[in-house]
Amino acid sequence: MQSSTVVPTTYSRTNPFQAKVLKNVNLNGAGSNKETRHLELSLKGSDLSYVPGDCLGIIPENDPELVASLLEEMKWDAELSVSVNKQGDTLPLKEALARHFEITLLTKKIIQQAAELSENEELQKLVSDENLNQLKEYIDGRDLLDLLRDFGPWKASAQEIVSLLRKMPPRLYSIASSITANPEEVHLTIGAVRYTAHGRKRKGVCSVLCAERLQEGDTLPVFIQQNKHFNLPESPDKDIIMVGPGTGIAPFRSFIQERAVNAASGRSWLFFGDQHSASDFLYQNELEKYQKDGVLTRLEVAFSRDSAEKVYVQHKMLENSKELFEWLNNGAYFYVCGDKQYMAKDVHNALINVIEKEGSMTREAAEAYLNDMQEQGRYQRDVY
Template identity: 50%
Template sequence: MKAAQIREHSSPLDASQAAQLESLVESLSPMQATWISGYLAGLNAALAEPGAVADAAPAAAAGSSQTLTILYGSQTGNAEGVAGSLRDAAQAGGITARLADMADYKPKDLKQESNLVVVVSTHGEGEPPDDAEDFYEFLHGKKAPKLDGVRFSVLALGDSSYEHFCETGRVIDERLAELGGTRVIDRVDCDVDYDDAAEAWTADVLAKFAAPEPAGDAHPTVTSLPTAARTPQAPTRKNPHGAAILANTVLNGRGSDKEVRHIELDTEDSGLIWTPGDSLGVVPSNPPAAVDALLAALQLDGDARVTGVDGEVSLAHALRHQYEITTLTRPFVTQYAQLAESGDLQNLLGDDQRDAFADYVYGRDLTDLVREYPVPGLSASDFVRLLRKLPPRLYSIASSHAANPDELHLTVAAVRYHSHGRDRLGVASTHLADRVGEDDTVPVYIDANKSFKLPADNDTPLIMIGPGTGVAPFRAFLQEREEQGAGGDNWLFFGAPHFRTDFYYQTDWLRWRRDGLLSRLDVAFSRDQADKVYVQHRLREQARDVYGWLENGANVYVCGDADRMARDVHDALGDIIAEQGGMSADAAADYLKRLQKEKRYQRDVY
C-alpha cells in the first residue's frame, strides 16, 4: 500500500526510523496494515500496565472472547483458500477463529454462533458447490433456526461471464438476514480476479469482528505476522512462473474436426508442486487479431497511453496482455450501455430479458458490441476503465509430479470457430497452441483442488469418467498410482467422437490395461454408429458391475462438461443405484449425497 511521507517536524521519529517505517508500510497489504495498527494500539495500552507486555493484543481484539466462525463452500479450492487466509490473519491478530467446510459443519450449531463469516463460490449457472449443497438446502428449509444475535458477513466468489454471477453468495447473504442475523459488513461479490477485493474484505472483517464485546475480558497472546507475509512463496496468480514449452503435439488423427493438443511444460527449478486433481493456471494474452479488430471498432490509436493494471502502458499492450476483450459480461454491458445511451441496449439488460441477453452475448465479444452501439468520442482511458482484468484459464493437469517432477502435461482443446460473421479464437488455448514460440515462456501457477483428490488408501477402487479433454486428470491419477504401486482396481470410461481420430492417449491406456494397472476400460465413440453413444450409456450398460464397485467401496470421479455430460452421468448413476439396489429415486439420491459427503463421489466440471 502507498505510504504517506513522514515529516520530521510532525513526528517523534528520527530520519532513519521514518525511512524504515515508510519502507515497511509500502510492503504491506491492507489486511496486514490493519493487523499492525491493532497490534500497536494493544501494545501501547499494555505498556501502561507493568508486566503486561507479554499479554498485549490488538486493541480491537482485546475484550472479545467469542469465536469467529469462518464457514466456506468451495468447488475448486478458491473459497477455501480465502477462508484459510482469513483464519490465519485473524489468529495472528489475536482473534479466536475456527475454519469449517460446509460439508462438515453441523447445521444445528448455526444458532449458537455469535460471529459468522461465509466465503462461498457459485458453481455453474447459479448452483452451490457440491460440498455446500446440504448446508444450502438446510438454510432454506423449515428447520433453519432464527439467527437473532448472530453477526455475519458474506464474501461471494463467481465469474461475471455467467448469468447468475455470485448467486450462491447472494442467496445465502439474504437468507441469513431473513433469519434474523445482523449484517455487519455488506456482501462483497468477487469476479475471477478476486485477490484484491478479497484482501480488502478480509481487512474489514478483522476490524469489525474484533470489536470488543461487553461481557468479554480475555487478552489473547500476541502472535507474529502470518508466515505468508514473511517467507518467499511458490508461484501464485499474482507472481506466476514463466515455463517453457517442451512439447506441443496434436493428439487427433488426420480428418478429425477437433484439435486437441498434448502440451509439456518445463517445471525444473520452478517451485511448482502439484498433486493429481490440481489444475494449472495459465496467464494468457489475447489474440493480436482480436486486439486489432477492437481498436478499429473503437477508432482509437493503439499507441495511446492509458493507466493499465500496473502503471502506464499503451492501449494496445493493455488490450493484448491485461484486460478481457473476448467475453461480454453483464457488468461490462451495463456500464457500456450508460455511455451508449441506447434504449435497445438498456432494455436488453432488464430482468425480464435475461434469456434475450444470454442469446445476445453468446458468440459475441466487445468488438461486436462496440460496432453495433458505437460511442462517439469515447477515450482510450474511459474505455479501459470499463474492463475487467484478463483472468487466468485453468487446465486439469495430465501428469503426476511424482512420476515427472521436472515437467507438467496439459491436454488442451484449441478453440476456433466462426460466429456473427467473424472468425474467433480461444484466448488461452490458441495462446498455447499457436503463439508461444521456442524461446518464449508461459506464466503459470498451480491452482490446488482439494475437492478432486485420490483417496488416501491406495487399495480403494476407482471409477473414472472423463470424455474428451476431461480425461486429463485421470492420466495423472494412473501415473501416480503406478508410481506408488497402488493395489486398488481402476476403471476408466472415456468418450470422444471417433475411435480412429480422437482416442486421446490410447497408447497409455492400452499399456496400463496390458500391465494390469487399468482393470477395465469402456469407451464411447459417439459418431462411429448411427445412434450416438456417450459415456452415460456405457455406464448404464455396465450397471450391475458399477453398483458392485460402489458397494465394494469404489470412489467415483467425473471430469468435463458441466452443462450436459455431468448432469447425464449424475442421472445415470442415480438410476443405476435405484435399479441395482432396489431403491426409490429419493433413496438413490441420498445414496449419491452420502458418497459426496464421504468424498467418494467427486466432480471437476466446468
C-alpha cells in the first residue's frame, strides 16, 4: 500500500492565511485627532515566518455602507450573479462589491470605459483628449459612487459596470513585532484614514475595517511580503539609528524587540514624533522600559503640537547633530519609516545638513557621503 503524503499548504498573496485577531486596541489617548490601532494576529498553524523589516499583506473588504449605497443608487439586485474574472467565476453582486472589487478609487481607464455606457455630455467632455487635466482632477479623492451619481442615467447592466473595476489589491503594512519575541504572532500599527472630500466622508478601506469592524476572534486574510531593502544589520554589534514618527514606529518596534531577544551589543537610537505627547506617544511604556533596560540607548521625541513652534523629528536630528555624525562615522545604520511626501524628504535633507556641518564638508561631499552609505546598505528607507 502506498502511503499518502500530505502536501503542506503554502500561504501566499493568492492563497492567504486566515489569521485570528488576538488583540485590537486604540493606541491613542483621549483628545487625540488620530486613531492608531495596535493589532495582534495569530499565525498558528500557518508555518508563516518573517524577519524584522518585512510587511504583512491584508486582503480587506469594502465598507458595507458604501456597498449598500451603490446598490441603492443603481437599484441593483444584491443577489444578482455576476462574473468576477476572465475564468467566468461568479459571485452574488453584493459579495463581489464587498470582497472582490476596488470601489474606492477611480482610474483614467475606468472613466473612459464608463463614458461608453452613458450619454451624459459632461462625461463625454471630461474624457475628451483636451480635458486630461480636468479628468485627473476629477479622479482625485472620488470613488465609484461619485462617478455613478455624477453622470447617470446609465444604460448599463450591473455586469457591465463591475467589468470596468479592478480587483481589490492587498494592503501592505510594516510588521511591528519580532517573531522571535512573539512566536506564531504578527503585530501591526495601523493609522485609521478618515477625511472629507467632495462633500462626502471617506474612509481608508483596510485601516477603517481594522478600526471599526474587526473584533477579537475574527479572522483576516493575510500573507507575508518580504522587504529585502529594509533589514537589521547582519552583525548585532552595529549601531542603528531609527527615525519613525507616527505609524512609522512599526518596523522599529520589531527591530528593538529582535535586538532585545538576541541581546545585541550594538547601540540603538530612536527618533519618534507625533502631535501630542499626552495622547499620541505610541508604545510609550514599552519604549521607556527598553530605554531603562538599556536595549534602547537613546530616545528622542518630537511632539509638534505641544509647543508654539512646531517641532518635528528632523529638528531633533539637527539638535543632536554632533552625536549623530559620530554614530554615522562609527558605521551606524540609518533607517527612516513613514510618510514619503514630507517627512522622508525633510529627514533626508536634515541628514545631509548634519553630515555637511559636522563633517566640515561641502554640500556635494555630504551628498556623496550619504550615497556611499546607501550603497553599503547603511541608509535604508521604508516610506509610503
